[in-house]
Amino acid sequence: NAGVTQTPKFQVLKTGQSMTLQCAQDMNHNSMYWYRQDPGMGLRLIYYSASEGTTDKGEVPNGYNVSRLNKREFSLRLESAAPSQTSVYFCASSDSLAVGRRTQYFGPGTRLTVL
Amino acid sequence: GIQVEQSPPDLILQEGANSTLRCNFSDSVNNLQWFHQNPWGQLINLFYIPSGTKQNGRLSATTVATERYSLLYISSSQTTDSGVYFCAANAGGTSYGKLTFGQGTILTVHP
Numbered sequence: 001n002a003g004v005t006q007t008p009k010f011q012v013l014k015t016g017q018s019m020t021l022q023c024a025q026d027m028n029h030n031s032m033y034w035y036r037q038d039p040g041m042g043l044r045l046i047y048y049s050a051s052e053g054t055t056d057k058g059e060v061p062n063g064y065n066v067s068r069l070n071k072r073e074f075s076l077r078l079e080s081a082a083p084s085q086t087s088v089y090f091c092a093s094s095d096s097l098a099v100g101r102r103t104q105y106f107g108p109g110t111r112l113t114v115l
Numbered sequence: 116g117i118q119v120e121q122s123p124p125d126l127i128l129q130e131g132a133n134s135t136l137r138c139n140f141s142d143s144v145n146n147l148q149w150f151h152q153n154p155w156g157q158l159i160n161l162f163y164i165p166s167g168t169k170q171n172g173r174l175s176a177t178t179v180a181t182e183r184y185s186l187l188y189i190s191s192s193q194t195t196d197s198g199v200y201f202c203a204a205n206a207g208g209t210s211y212g213k214l215t216f217g218q219g220t221i222l223t224v225h226p
Contacts, residue, residue, distance in 0.1 A: 031212045042119075042201055042216030043158075050212065058213065059116070090158065094212055102146055104203075104212065106158035 001026050004107035006091050012113045013081045021076040021110050023091030031094045032074035033058075033104065034066060036087040043090060049074055081114045088112070117142045117206040121217035128192050128224050136187040136220045138202030145205065146214065147178055149187050152199040161187070161200075192224045 004025045013019055025032065030051045035043040035058075045058030049068040063085060065077045074093075078085060088111050092104040118141035128134055140147070149161040162169050162176040164185065169176055173192075178185040189196055199221050203214040 033212060033214075040218075042218050043203075044216070045213060048212055059215070088156065092158075102212070103148060103160045103163040104214065105160060106150075109156055 003027065004091055004093055004105055006089075006107040006110050008110060009108065010111050012115065013078075014115050015082060017081050018077065018079050019081065019112075020078075021089055021091075021112075022073070023075065023107060024073045025091075025093040025105070026072065027093060027095070027105065028071070029093035029095045029105075030071070032068065033092040033094075034064075034074070034076045035090045035092065036060065036085075037090060037109075038087050046076065046089075081112075083114045086112060086114045117144070117204060117215050119202055119204050119215050119217040121200075121202050121220050123220060124218065125221045126223070128222070130192060130194060130224055130226050132192050132224075133188070133190045134192060134222070136189070136200050136202075136222075138185040138187070138204075138217055140183050140185075140202075140204045142183070142206040144180065144183075146212070147185055147202070147204040148214065149176055149185070150201045150203065151196075152201065152219070154198055158201075189222075192222075194224050194226055197222055197224045 007022045033048040034046040047066040052071045091107040094104045120139045147165045166180045175188045199219040203216045
């Protein structure tokens with residue numbers, strides 16, 4: 001099992017450009033998440049999808065959109081990138097319906113720089 | 116929303132020493148997890164522990180939900196334990212997965 005995979009690993013954008021970060025999981029998890037991590041800080045939730053077909057805002061959703069394409073895939077889109085969106089982006093998944101097994105599993109991250 | 120505070124912010128140990136990391140949270144929780152972020156940035160889950168005590172090798176964790184804190188114990192530390200330890204929690208009554216992370220404890224273990 002690959003677990004949670006993310007593409008790309010690195011990306012440099014100019015202000016105003018758009019891009020989509022891709023995430024896929026092969027653990028048959030129902031819930032998926034997007035976080036950002038800024039230097040010296042913990043992770044902050046951007047959006048999450050509790051189950052296929054649903055999405056909801058997290059702590060810092062402004063400037064982002066998401067799509068839960070199917071049970072395996074959850075993408076994050078930046079429509080018009082800004083320097084404030086320079087960060088490391090992590091995708092995660094969990095089996096949130098299973099009491100006692102709600103651990104979140106993380107992908108390797110995407111390091112995004114917006115110039 | 117829920118507040119999650121971790122202490123200490125930094126910890127430096129010699130290999131073989133024991134340590135305790137603390138996580139305080141401001142509300143009742145239905146989900147609390149500990150993670151380790153290694154020096155290469157990878158996040159690894161350590162424990163899912165909204166209450167009670169769990170052990171995994173040299174690591175153990177205890178959450179006292181009624182007093183709103185959790186502790187992570189590392190015994191006989193090794194250099195590979197270095198990295199950042201995060202506690203994350205979500206408040207009861209909200210979606211289980213909507214975690215709020217603490218600022219982390221940076222652990223450095225010297226040989």
